[in-house]
Amino acid sequence: MDTSHARALLIAADGDDARRVAELLAKSDADIALTHAATLRQGLDMLPALRPGTILLVDSAAAALEALHHAAPDMPIIVVGDQAGDQAVRAGAADYLERANLDQLSLRRALRYALEHGRLQEAERELHELQLLHTLGKAVDGSLDMQLKLGIVLEQVINLLGIDAADILLFDARRRSFHYAVGRGFRSAALLYNSAGLTESLAQRAAVERRLHQVGDLSAIAPEQAALAAGEGFVTYLGMPLVTKDQVYGVLGMFKRTLFEPDAVWSGFVETFAHQTAGAIAASLFETPLKRDVEMRLSYGGGVEDLARILDLRNKEMPGHSQRVADFTVRLGRAMGVSEVDCMHMRQGALLHDIGKMGIPDDVLLKPGPLTAEEWTLVRMHPLYAYHMLASIDYLQPALDIPYCHHERWDGSGYPRGLAGEEIPLAARIFTVADVWDALCSDRPFRKAWSQRQAYELIRRESGTSFDPDVVAAFVKILSSTVS
Numbered sequence: 001m002d003t004s005h006a007r008a009l010l011i012a013a014d015g016d017d018a019r020r021v022a023e024l025l026a027k028s029d030a031d032i033a034l035t036h037a038a039t040l041r042q043g044l045d046m047l048p049a050l051r052p053g054t055i056l057l058v059d060s061a062a063a064a065l066e067a068l069h070h071a072a073p074d075m076p077i078i079v080v081g082d083q084a085g086d087q088a089v090r091a092g093a094a095d096y097l098e099r100a101n102l103d104q105l106s107l108r109r110a111l112r113y114a115l116e117h118g119r120l121q122e123a124e125r126e127l128h129e130l131q132l133l134h135t136l137g138k139a140v141d142g143s144l145d146m147q148l149k150l151g152i153v154l155e156q157v158i159n160l161l162g163i164d165a166a167d168i169l170l171f172d173a174r175r176r177s178f179h180y181a182v183g184r185g186f187r188s189a190a191l192l193y194n195s196a197g198l199t200e201s202l203a204q205r206a207a208v209e210r211r212l213h214q215v216g217d218l219s220a221i222a223p224e225q226a227a228l229a230a231g232e233g234f235v236t237y238l239g240m241p242l243v244t245k246d247q248v249y250g251v252l253g254m255f256k257r258t259l260f261e262p263d264a265v266w267s268g269f270v271e272t273f274a275h276q277t278a279g280a281i282a283a284s285l286f287e288t289p290l291k292r293d294v295e296m297r298l299s300y301g302g303g304v305e306d307l308a309r310i311l312d313l314r315n316k317e318m319p320g321h322s323q324r325v326a327d328f329t330v331r332l333g334r335a336m337g338v339s340e341v342d343c344m345h346m347r348q349g350a351l352l353h354d355i356g357k358m359g360i361p362d363d364v365l366l367k368p369g370p371l372t373a374e375e376w377t378l379v380r381m382h383p384l385y386a387y388h389m390l391a392s393i394d395y396l397q398p399a400l401d402i403p404y405c406h407h408e409r410w411d412g413s414g415y416p417r418g419l420a421g422e423e424i425p426l427a428a429r430i431f432t433v434a435d436v437w438d439a440l441c442s443d444r445p446f447r448k449a450w451s452q453r454q455a456y457e458l459i460r461r462e463s464g465t466s467f468d469p470d471v472v473a474a475f476v477k478i479l480s481s482t483v484s
Contacts (some may be wrong), residue, residue: 006032006115009050011068012041017080021056022419024104025111032111040064044071044203048261054078054114058099076114093315133234153186153252153277155384155416161266162252165232168242168277169203170250174476178203178251185255188345203251206239210248212267216259227257236260240270242278249278321438326350328434329402329427336430348425349402353431356403372433383407383416401425406432409466421468429468433459433475436466456483 018036024149025034035050039060044067055068058080061337069076078095080102095110154166165185168203169178178200201220206213215221215237218229229237236256242249252274262270327338329350333343348359357365360382364375386403390396403421405428412420440455456479463472 006050006054006111007035007050008032008035008054008056009035009043009046009112010056010058011037011040011064012080013038014054014058017058020102021058021080021107024102024107032115044068047072047269048263051263054111056080056111068280069482078110078114086143114148118130124260130169149381151184151387152278152381152384153273157252157254157270157273158185158207161254162256164236164257165255165263167253168250169200169253171207171248181250202237203253206241206251207248210241212245212262212270214262216261220409233257238270242274242478244278252277254474266439303323321442321464322353323350325353325431325434325438328438331478332434332471332474333427335478336428336470338426338430340426345398346402346430349427350431352390352396352399353381353388353402353406353435354386355389358383358389359385371420377468379417402431406435408432410468411465413466424468426468429471433467433471437475452479452483 007204010018010021012021015038018038022034022036023033035046035052037046043055045127052075055072055077057064057068057077059065065077065079068075076095078097080097082099093115097106097110120233120269141144144173150168154168157163163191165183167183168181169179171178176281200215202215216235218234218237219226223231229235232255235253235258238254238256240252240254242252242389252270254270300483326347330343330347333346338346360379363376364371367375383404383406387400390400390403403427405417405425408414408417408419408424408428409432410421410424410429436459437455440450440458441452443449459467459472459475
């Protein structure tokens with residue numbers, strides 16, 4: 001691989017070590033720009049502006065390696081030291097070179113490997129971002145209602161960009177003001193629904209500037225707004241205007257609870273998000289056909305029960321799947337001492353557990369063959385779709401836990417949020433066992449039903465991994481005498 005014009009940061013307290021490394025590097029045919037820092041602190045201060053491809057650390061101290069990993073977690077680090085090379089590698093060093101045996105060949109090989117590794121990681125990161133942006137584009141361009149689209153944008157912003165909280169304020173051109181649309185990551189529900197009072201002036205500045213607007217110290221803003229920010233622990237604000245065809249449609253507001261200085265790559269990614277979001281708003285501002293369809297079906301006919309049957313048919317589930325899972329969820333809940341009121345909400349949530357799949361295009365959801373990685377990413381968004389479809393329907397809010405969290409797993413390996421243990425709502429933990437039990441014991445288009453004994457034993461084995469051990473214990477108590 002061509003290493004021309006690559007940058008490396010050398011951190012070496014001893015001048016002789018620094019000169020030796022520089023001389024060895026000069027003798028090789030690699031065109032690598034070397035910058036020397038005499039102390040660890042100096043090196044850490046140089047990192048943001050220098051953005052090297054790799055770091056050469058002449059120091060075997062684990063604390064120095066840990067500090068560099070904390071400051072630049074994805075950057076390859078080559079340690080040059082006197083001993084304990086295996087410990088350095090275990091601690092995360094990309095390579096280890098003995099100071100006494102350092103020569104031109106070993107240094108060049110180590111640098112070449114580190115730079116190639118770093119570039120490969122960057123390429124993988126860029127590919128991942130492109131795939132996610134494409135997935136986001138399909139979501140915001142699809143037949144989803146506006147509230148749902150904006151909620152999906154915020155979920156992606158928080159997950160991909162390391163933001164602690166975010167909101168979208170839509171611009172009312174007639175009144176020349178902003179109003180709150182959606183928000184995620186706020187600790188206080190009061191602030192969540194009144195965040196325009198905190199961010200409207202900041203959003204105004206971003207809209208006027210037509211570029212990313214940053215406030216690095218929110219304590220310096222107006223006292224009443226600073227108090228709201230302090231209550232959330234917010235330190236940094238970044239506002240990106242949502243502009244398309246030279247018209248401002250709103251502002252994406254992002255909050256960090258630490259000091260944060262965005263780089264060009266981060267800012268470019270936010271610009272892409274903002275452009276796609278502005279286009280979606282322009283195309284279907286305040287149009288909510290999907291949500292209206294759901295609300296209509298819930299209001300007329302058989303309500304939740306009727307919609308559950310429609311969902312089973314649309315999702316190609318076996319007849320009665322949602323009804324059976326709902327019944328068994330309630331049975332498990334009662335065995336665990338859940339109140340009758342909560343069991344009623346659990347039943348509604350179980351009946352609507354896959355309502356989010358209404359937002360998945362038919363060509364993906366009903367695809368006969370295996371899904372691509374991109375298509376799986378889209379399918380895995382259905383719990384988020386469910387949340388945004390149902391969150392504004394007051395009487396269904398207590399039932400949201402199951403549609404939103406039924407793919408979380410006890411060990412944290414589930415989605416969409418990767419919750420673990422008791423972070424997962426109890427209703428969702430109970431439903432997951434009931435859902436797997438019914439799915440395994442039913443014929444599917446791609447396989448025959450398992451025997452009850454096979455399904456029973458799998459659920460027992462997965463206790464403490466996929467399932468809450470307490471729920472599995474209740475499951476065993478109910479079925480141990482009847483499973484054949």
